Amino acid sequence: MKFGGTSVADLDRIENAARRVAREAEAGNEVAVVVSAMAGVTNQLVSYVDQTSRIYDAREYDAVVSSGEQVTAGLMALRLQEMGISARSWQGWQIPIRTNEVHGKARIEEIPADNLDDRLSQGEVAIVAGFQGISPRNRIATLGRGGSDTTAVALAAALNADRCDIYTDVDGVYTTDPRIVPRARKIEKISHEEMLEMASLGAKVLQTRCVELAMNHGVRLQVLSSFEDLPGTLVVDEDEIVEQQVVSGIAYSRDEAKITLIRVADKPGIAAAIFGPLSDAAVNVDMIVQSVSPDGERTDMTFTVTKTDLDRAVETLKAHADEIEYDQLLADANVVKVSVIGVGMRSHTGVAQTMFQTLSDKGINIQVISTSEIKISTLISEDYTELAIRALHTAYGLDAE
Amino acid sequence: MKFGGTSVADLDRIENAARRVAREAEAGNEVAVVVSAMAGVTNQLVSYVDQTSRIYDAREYDAVVSSGEQVTAGLMALRLQEMGISARSWQGWQIPIRTNEVHGKARIEEIPADNLDDRLSQGEVAIVAGFQGISPRNRIATLGRGGSDTTAVALAAALNADRCDIYTDVDGVYTTDPRIVPRARKIEKISHEEMLEMASLGAKVLQTRCVELAMNHGVRLQVLSSFEDLPGTLVVDEDEIVEQQVVSGIAYSRDEAKITLIRVADKPGIAAAIFGPLSDAAVNVDMIVQSVSPDGERTDMTFTVTKTDLDRAVETLKAHADEIEYDQLLADANVVKVSVIGVGMRSHTGVAQTMFQTLSDKGINIQVISTSEIKISTLISEDYTELAIRALHTAYGLDAE
Numbered sequence: 001m002k003f004g005g006t007s008v009a010d011l012d013r014i015e016n017a018a019r020r021v022a023r024e025a026e027a028g029n030e031v032a033v034v035v036s037a038m039a040g041v042t043n044q045l046v047s048y049v050d051q052t053s054r055i056y057d058a059r060e061y062d063a064v065v066s067s068g069e070q071v072t073a074g075l076m077a078l079r080l081q082e083m084g085i086s087a088r089s090w091q092g093w094q095i096p097i098r099t100n101e102v103h104g105k106a107r108i109e110e111i112p113a114d115n116l117d118d119r120l121s122q123g124e125v126a127i128v129a130g131f132q133g134i135s136p137r138n139r140i141a142t143l144g145r146g147g148s149d150t151t152a153v154a155l156a157a158a159l160n161a162d163r164c165d166i167y168t169d170v171d172g173v174y175t176t177d178p179r180i181v182p183r184a185r186k187i188e189k190i191s192h193e194e195m196l197e198m199a200s201l202g203a204k205v206l207q208t209r210c211v212e213l214a215m216n217h218g219v220r221l222q223v224l225s226s227f228e229d230l231p232g233t234l235v236v237d238e239d240e241i242v243e244q245q246v247v248s249g250i251a252y253s254r255d256e257a258k259i260t261l262i263r264v265a266d267k268p269g270i271a272a273a274i275f276g277p278l279s280d281a282a283v284n285v286d287m288i289v290q291s292v293s294p295d296g297e298r299t300d301m302t303f304t305v306t307k308t309d310l311d312r313a314v315e316t317l318k319a320h321a322d323e324i325e326y327d328q329l330l331a332d333a334n335v336v337k338v339s340v341i342g343v344g345m346r347s348h349t350g351v352a353q354t355m356f357q358t359l360s361d362k363g364i365n366i367q368v369i370s371t372s373e374i375k376i377s378t379l380i381s382e383d384y385t386e387l388a389i390r391a392l393h394t395a396y397g398l399d400a401e
Numbered sequence: 402m403k404f405g406g407t408s409v410a411d412l413d414r415i416e417n418a419a420r421r422v423a424r425e426a427e428a429g430n431e432v433a434v435v436v437s438a439m440a441g442v443t444n445q446l447v448s449y450v451d452q453t454s455r456i457y458d459a460r461e462y463d464a465v466v467s468s469g470e471q472v473t474a475g476l477m478a479l480r481l482q483e484m485g486i487s488a489r490s491w492q493g494w495q496i497p498i499r500t501n502e503v504h505g506k507a508r509i510e511e512i513p514a515d516n517l518d519d520r521l522s523q524g525e526v527a528i529v530a531g532f533q534g535i536s537p538r539n540r541i542a543t544l545g546r547g548g549s550d551t552t553a554v555a556l557a558a559a560l561n562a563d564r565c566d567i568y569t570d571v572d573g574v575y576t577t578d579p580r581i582v583p584r585a586r587k588i589e590k591i592s593h594e595e596m597l598e599m600a601s602l603g604a605k606v607l608q609t610r611c612v613e614l615a616m617n618h619g620v621r622l623q624v625l626s627s628f629e630d631l632p633g634t635l636v637v638d639e640d641e642i643v644e645q646q647v648v649s650g651i652a653y654s655r656d657e658a659k660i661t662l663i664r665v666a667d668k669p670g671i672a673a674a675i676f677g678p679l680s681d682a683a684v685n686v687d688m689i690v691q692s693v694s695p696d697g698e699r700t701d702m703t704f705t706v707t708k709t710d711l712d713r714a715v716e717t718l719k720a721h722a723d724e725i726e727y728d729q730l731l732a733d734a735n736v737v738k739v740s741v742i743g744v745g746m747r748s749h750t751g752v753a754q755t756m757f758q759t760l761s762d763k764g765i766n767i768q769v770i771s772t773s774e775i776k777i778s779t780l781i782s783e784d785y786t787e788l789a790i791r792a793l794h795t796a797y798g799l800d801a802e
Contacts, residue, residue: 011452045472051412053479060482063490064475067468071446074465078454081461089464093494094539138495 002152037068058103097133105144146207202253246344403553438469459504498534506545547608603654647745
């Protein structure tokens with residue numbers, strides 16, 4: 001069971017979370033819990049670091065900011081004991097959760113969980129401080145954004161857990177954003193691959209890194225609410241889903257910007273001439289389309305970058321204009337990427353056609369298309385975001401009754 | 402160098418402390434620093450624990466409250482790095498500072514400091530989280546009240562440090578409380594034994610436990626101000642003090658209460674009959690006087706307890722009135738213990754006589770007297786506290802010019 005920041009925001013919420021843990025333990029389950037820091041604590045600690053040092057030593061940053069989870073873990077253990085449940089807190093170095101040395105965004109390398117496992121089988125609930133491990137040099141290392149989710153999945157894998165429940169402030173994964181489509185449905189079961197696409201395409205419920213880890217280790221995830229007693233969404237191996245939808249969900253990302261280079265010299269090595277400098281400038285390029293060259297000499301090259309990288313990308317391309325040789329550079333931040341996702345695409349034809357027809361029927365122009373085995377993404381004008389998502393949601397039969 | 406709570410109360414004060422550390426490091430000294438938690442942090446954490454659990458597991462209490470020192474240590478290391486000084490933070494478990502298993506008031510058992518020592522000799526400043534160590538079962542154990550001072554002294558002993566500087570909000574140890582005697586002088590050098598008596602007799606600058614540890618390991622202490630650039634008071638082996646004062650200081654404690662049992666049966670075992678039940682009731686008895694029995698059958702027994710224990714002591718004695726057999730029980734909380742301290746007493750006669758004569762000259766009645774090798778304590782009416790201390794301070798030649 002993993003409880004994030006909003007789920008352990010204050011002492012009352014820690015008590016609420018502890019009650020859920022107690023219920024599982026009393027039902028005879030062996031329970032390991034991963035907790036984040038209380039609301040505001042990590043921000044406060046990060047602000048202390050920022051005020052103290054301009055360029056900080058990530059090892060000291062880690063020592064400071066990891067203390068928040070340590071506090072929640074101790075308090076949660078105490079709360080459970082108060083409820084008559086045997087429980088103890090574990091810090092990353094006590095288990096140990098071994099990481100590499102990349103402080104601030106360390107990767108977990110190994111969790112020798114024998115000790116923890118013994119205590120669980122004796123009926124003791126383990127409350128583990130999330131977001132942290134111990135480096136080969138015996139220093140605390142934090143795991144970066146979404147680190148507590150990563151802790152939970154890695155621990156579930158190490159313990160061969162039946163399930164890893166991620167408690168959040170939403171009650172599951174929806175077919176699309178319910179703020180845009182009120183008839184969006186909560187998904188009962190979704191495959192790891194689909195969830196991974198959903199996460200990387202803009203659904204904010206889980207971090208891609210956490211889903212990837214769960215997929216690689218076959219960990220069954222559940223996303224559910226800390227505040228309501230409702231079943232959540234199960235994220236499982238594809239094989240476990242008997243009746244597979246063709247399309248499981250529709251994701252979108254407003255964090256896209258489009259760059260078009262008009263009349264680029266159509267010669268070998270041109271892609272390297274464009275994307276090499278962008279890569280050097282740490283600009284992440286996503287969708288790429290090269291249009292057919294009418295005269296065989298010049299071509300148009302369109303691609304997307306994140307909105308925050310747009311200015312840097314444009315500057316870089318202008319600085320390398322001589323090598324690349326293009327007539328014109330167009331930049332457009334007024335775009336959105338809309339994607340339909342579903343493992344059913346593998347065996348069903350016509351999924352892409354439904355998307356193109358639906359957008360066309362609404363008079364929406366598709367600027368860029370990219371596809372993978374289980375998703376189709378289109379770039380359209382941001383003005384049509386809601387219209388496109390609602391129309392696709394209906395077209396793929398996802399609307400709730 | 403040890404910086405207590407007020408010396409690292411906020412980021413500005415951490416910076417101020419860091420500047421002092423930097424100065425020592427730049428002067429070519431190998432420096433280990435022990436820090437407390439920032440102001441209010443430990444109280445906040447203790448309050449969380451109190452709100453979470455009525456009877457708490459001290460191991461979880463320790464995991465929660467020790468996090469404050471961890472934060473200060475990291476921030477101080479960062480601040481020093483920002484000043485161009487090589488520095489790193491160390492938590493109790495990283496050194497390790499090995500303690501016993503008495504969580505909440507653990508005792509340090511061993512500090513294998515080789516690793517730390519190596520780093521110091523490479524010119525790296527060590528910032529050690531005070532107040533904490535690691536138990537034989539790999540849990541964080543805190544050292545209780547004054548724990549950071551204890552960490553500092555134990556570490557100084559383990560490192561064979563030339564000196565252990567305790568930075569506080571006072572600038573040294575005075576011949577007596579300057580709020581009572583404006584002409585009190587700061588003591589330049591005092592012996593461990595005298596400091597120990599001063600601490601246990603009411604001087605609040607250092608905890609007795611810290612002085613005792615320093616005495617047993619021959620650690621040279623210095624008490625000095627974090628806020629002013631003044632030499633402090635050195636606490637050293639007696640041998641190091643060339644010209645010894647007969648009396649070094651005058652201490653007092655208002656936390657005393659007197660109990661007198663009138664006409665107790667003067668028979669063997671009577672002391673056990675009185676003090677056994679008090680001990681069982683966890684009442685600490687200090688000064689004891691048994692007056693000469695005029696008839697050989699009955700005697701008066703007078704002793705002191707702390708003010709907070711007075712009610713419990715009286716109840717206990719009333720409950721055991723039948724075994725003890727006394728005519729009357731008198732309790733008086735309106736008393737103060739005034740003590741003169743000095744290793745010079747060993748070789749000089751007349752020190753006690755000066756005390757008795759001085760008090761007598763001022764019309765102050767001595768109710769109880771107790772002596773040790775290097776101190777004489779008298780119990781007098783609390784109304785005469787200031788008068789007695791000022792008179793004695795003058796009589797022993799302690800007034801500043």
